[in-house]
Amino acid sequence: MKVVKFGGSSLSDASQLKKVLDIVKSDDTRQIIVVSAPGKRNKDDIKVTDALIKYYRNYINHQETTENQKWIIERYKNIIDDLKLPQTLLEEIKLNIANLSSLPIEQNDYLYDSFLSEGENSNAKIIAEFFKRNGLDASYVHPKEAGLIVSSEPSNARILPSSYDKIENLATRDEILVIPGFFGVTKDDQICTFSRGGSDITGAILAAGIKAESYENFTDVDGIFAAHPGIIKNPESISELTYREMRELAYAGFSVLHDEALIPAYRGKIPLVIKNTNNPSHPGTRIVLERENNQSPVVGISGDKGFVSINISKYLMNREIGFGKKLLQILEDLNISWEHMPTGIDDLSIVLRERELTPIKEQEIITRLTRELEVDTVSIEHHLSIIMIVGENMKNHIGVTAKATQSLSNHNINLSMISQGSSEVSVLFVIKTQEEKKAIKALYQTFFNKH
Template sequence: MKVVKFGGSSLASATQLQKVLNIVKSDKERRFVVVSAPGKRDGSDMKVTDALIRYYRDYLAGNDLAPHQQWIIQRYSDIVTELGLKASVLERISKNILSLASLPIDDNEFLYDSFLAAGEDNNARLIAAFFSQNGLPARYIHPKEAGLLVSSEPGNARILPSSYDKIEELNNSEEVLVIPGFFGVTRDGQICTFSRGGSDITGSIIAAGVKADIYENFTDVDGIFAAHPGIVHKPHSISELTYREMRELAYAGFTVLHDEALLPAYRGKIPLVIKNTNNPDHPGTRIVHQHSSEHLPVVGIAGDAGFVSINMSKYLMNREIGFGRKVLQILEELNIGWEHMPTGIDDLSIILRERELTPIKEEEILRQLLQKAEVDHAEIEHDLSIIMIVGEKMKSRIGVTATATKALSENKINIQMMSQGSSEVSIMFVVNKEQEKAAIRALYRAFFEPKTEK
């Protein structure tokens, strides 16, 4: 039994939806279909979700809403017309889009979520009708009916553990169930979305709830590559990853899969497969708990910009009981989250996302480090990138770090910091942002390109 999720690019047009129908029809085990909102048809197009955001903003501002409403409805109308669906399908979608402008604004913390969720919700209705009209018994099911109860955290909903018993009951359906992704319903009946990209999360939750054998995530690429194709020309394709490896790569910039989506499937011990809607016969990338065969020590290299480092030094820091607590308490009181903490005997650095800081917070951090933690020196370094080399086999292979540092050195890339966790699944290098791409290319050549004899 399979749960299948299709991303926005897979659902952008009637042509793409015909591919989706063929994929679902080709395997009777594909019984649950989770869908995103329609994505871009071409580079100049707009995603339906982005159009809904504009609609929401002008609704709050009291501006003319007709252009937004007409564009969104026309977007669905084009698909309905090309697929030859019944007029009643579009009538219901139109009514739903227009009704958003009647939702209360004041004291409505779920208003934005209600607007955003309309993209997925209406697309699921359309796709269920398309399936049924083409000989595939299918039924649209709202997340409330499906049992997707979530916490009351607008824009950051979390599934409630009690939901899984209700979701398991979906197994009793003999039809293909089409479920809108990206949102659930609170106990009070409010629409509440997962974080952006959250249709992946919905698919993972459904897969865990129905105890699927496989969760297939269809997108517009042939699985996952060992490095970003925009940085490395035709990078090596990864056939298999472990969940821990995927988590590290997703954190460090791999955007094929929403990283939060891994958790429900991981806990449910369900293999996840990334596949291509436009090339469904390609095996894609399989994400599992343990590798099924021998693999390279490094499976992937990822990089991400937008980091800063708070650097501090204090003589005999290592002998001062409670020093780390004092530093972290300063960040906690300023509501700042951190990512990594490389240390030395008398030095400590805290790496965090640039978005966590403001000029005022920076000044306050430095002031409190000097006054409360009594450091000898403190500074904040900007424009940093992290590069991760990832692979569970690294821990049993001697020389991985040496190979990496040699490659960076030979390409004149300065390593600001490096760190390896106790699990030894990844090694992190911090470099200046302008050297990020060069660092990824150098590491890729070192680990994936065959050495030629001179």
């Protein structure tokens, strides 16, 4: 059995759904189908999930929601009409969309999740019906029925380990199962979503749970490229990656796949394949435990902006027992998570996502570091990007980091810091955001001989 996930761009309208039908029909091992909400039909369109967010915001602010409901229902109506599906299905979806505005606002931690999940839920019902009308033995399966019981963490759900016992039972069913992605159900029967883009996570959990032959993730690109095609013209495509390499690339800006989706598939040792709905004959990119072709030291170059650095100096910091613990306690008190922490003898920097800070938190950090840790200097540097070169085989090649830094130097790109983990899967460079694209081009030219 294969688990197959289709993203929003693959399900945006009736013409795309017909491609999906052909893909499922072409391989009878594709038996568990995970679906997203309808995505954009063109670059100026709106995703259904974004429309549901707008609907939610108007509702909690006691503003008019009739137009929100109308727009969302119209999206589904167009798909249902174009596919010539029964109007009873549209009536059911209409009712579900309308009922969202009768949910309690006060003391309802799961209200946002309930709104957002309806995008996937309604789409799964349409797709299951479409499959049935076209000769496939298909059934819609709600995540609760599938066994997707999750932790009680609104908008950040995690699968409970005990869920896998029930998920395994899905492998005994003969028909094609169409399951909405992105959300599960808590033990208290509350709808609870994974983080945004979480349909990838649903697919990976199900693939691991049924011990699938593979997990195919269909999107709108021919797999994964060695660098962002918006920055590098016609970059090399990557035929095979390891999970660790993909995890690093996804973390640093490769948005083809949700980085958390790799964990269940990795633990279940399930090969993951990125494929293109609009070009299904292309082999795509396989993500595996170990690459067969392990020659190239660098398989990909990625970049991501939106980082800040808290830079701290204190004389004899290295002799002060508990300094790091106290520093991290300040961040924990302010509910701030950090990403990287390069250090010197008397200096320490903490790199974190820009979204973690507010002006009030910034001032509080500076005040507490000065008062409680008596640091000599503290500054916060904004508008930073991280650039990563990734490849499990880097550890077997001498001079990879030297080549990278020389390349950046040749292009007059200043490095704020360099970091490499003990696994040597990646090397991370922190630079000014304005230099990000230039840095990626320079590194790509160095490691892939392209201009």
